[in-house]
Amino acid sequence: MAFLAKGLLSVARQPCLVNNLTHTFRALSLAPRLQQQQKPTLVNAAVVANKSEKVSSELEQKECQDVFDKVNQQLDERKEGRLFAIVHLCGKQFKITAGDIILVEGYWPPTIGDEIRLEKVLLAGAKDFTLIGRPILPAGLVNVKATIIEKTLTHTKTHFKKKRRKQYMRINFQRSPNTMIRINSIEVEQNVGGPAQVISEPRIF
Amino acid sequence: MVSPTLALFVRSKGPDEFWRKRRIFKLAAHFRGRKRNCYSVAVRYVHRALVYATKGRKLKKMDMAELWNKRVQAGCEQYGITLETFKETLSRNNILLNKKALADLAIWEPKSFESLVKLSRERAVVDSLPGLKERSVMNQVYGLANLKLD
Numbered sequence: 001m002a003f004l005a006k007g008l009l010s011v012a013r014q015p016c017l018v019n020n021l022t023h024t025f026r027a028l029s030l031a032p033r034l035q036q037q038q039k040p041t042l043v044n045a046a047v048v049a050n051k052s053e054k055v056s057s058e059l060e061q062k063e064c065q066d067v068f069d070k071v072n073q074q075l076d077e078r079k080e081g082r083l084f085a086i087v088h089l090c091g092k093q094f095k096i097t098a099g100d101i102i103l104v105e106g107y108w109p110p111t112i113g114d115e116i117r118l119e120k121v122l123l124a125g126a127k128d129f130t131l132i133g134r135p136i137l138p139a140g141l142v143n144v145k146a147t148i149i150e151k152t153l154t155h156t157k158t159h160f161k162k163k164r165r166k167q168y169m170r171i172n173f174q175r176s177p178n179t180m181i182r183i184n185s186i187e188v189e190q191n192v193g194g195p196a197q198v199i200s201e202p203r204i205f
Numbered sequence: 206m207v208s209p210t211l212a213l214f215v216r217s218k219g220p221d222e223f224w225r226k227r228r229i230f231k232l233a234a235h236f237r238g239r240k241r242n243c244y245s246v247a248v249r250y251v252h253r254a255l256v257y258a259t260k261g262r263k264l265k266k267m268d269m270a271e272l273w274n275k276r277v278q279a280g281c282e283q284y285g286i287t288l289e290t291f292k293e294t295l296s297r298n299n300i301l302l303n304k305k306a307l308a309d310l311a312i313w314e315p316k317s318f319e320s321l322v323k324l325s326r327e328r329a330v331v332d333s334l335p336g337l338k339e340r341s342v343m344n345q346v347y348g349l350a351n352l353k354l355d
Binding site: 135 | 252258298299302306309310313316317
């Protein structure tokens with residue numbers, strides 16, 4: 001029995017599987033097909049999952065809240081120390097901290113002196129806590145400010161091809177643009193674990 | 206002025222011999238022995254070096270990818286989880302850190318990396334992925350209900 005209960009629990013924890021279950025039930029039921037069209041929503045599944053393990057989830061919620069409170073307290077007292085973050089920029093991920101200089105390779109429109117905010121923060125961390133985004137942290141939670149300090153070209157790269165005994169030889173030279181960015185500051189702006197804000201405008205990346 | 210036929214025009218070499226050779230010798234300046242001083246030997250080795258340099262730019266990227274993989278793998282094995290499971294569960298959790306970022310975390314931010322491993326371990330058990338039977342005793346991950354497993 002214990003094994004069965006464990007299996008059920010693991011099913012209940014996965015909404016997709018619960019959906020599968022409900023689908024099978026629908027197939028078994030005698031209601032006309034038109035009525036069956038309404039999909040069981042994920043919310044329902046979540047409720048099912050919550051009911052089955054209400055006690056443990058309450059305990060978990062409390063533990064979660066404790067963790068959030070600790071982090072928030074640290075943020076309020078400004079004792080979080082120096083933060084680091086992993087940001088997604090120009091198709092690459094950089095682990096940065098305040099004062100870093102990072103190099104963006106290839107064409108990138110911003111010009112020298114531009115002050116920008118890096119919005120795609122995948123992960124931010126301090127001495128005692130880490131915020132992990134799925135895949136990115138909510139807008140406005142972590143504020144990463146940066147300044148463009150230099151735009152240059154790379155050294156000349158020689159692109160040379162040769163085939164032996166085939167009279168084939170090609171040579172080309174190329175230089176691609178490089179941009180240097182100084183990270184000015186990384187700050188956590190809001191309290192973590194609060195109710196999710198309604199985002200009025202969709203974020204465009 | 207004598208205008209050469211097309212065949213001869215193609216065969217005729219560009220600049221003066223001295224400058225043509227000097228271009229090659231400049232690239233061969235750091236070679237050793239006759240490769241540096243003797244044109245017919247130098248030009249062969251300069252060409253070979255340039256081909257290596259061209260190919261090496263691609264190889265360098267592949268080498269780095271391999272290195273990051275190794276580093277993340279080593280980090281995972283510390284906590285008794287395989288690289289495949291780790292990557293699979295991270296993507297199931299919708300955490301899209303790449304190899305480079307994970308390797309950086311594994312080296313410089315061990316605590317953050319550990320929490321990622323814990324999370325992925327938990328997910329692996331919940332999804333009953335092969336290889337992991339039980340959550341470890343030390344593994345305390347709270348609030349999985351908030352994660353909205355999908």
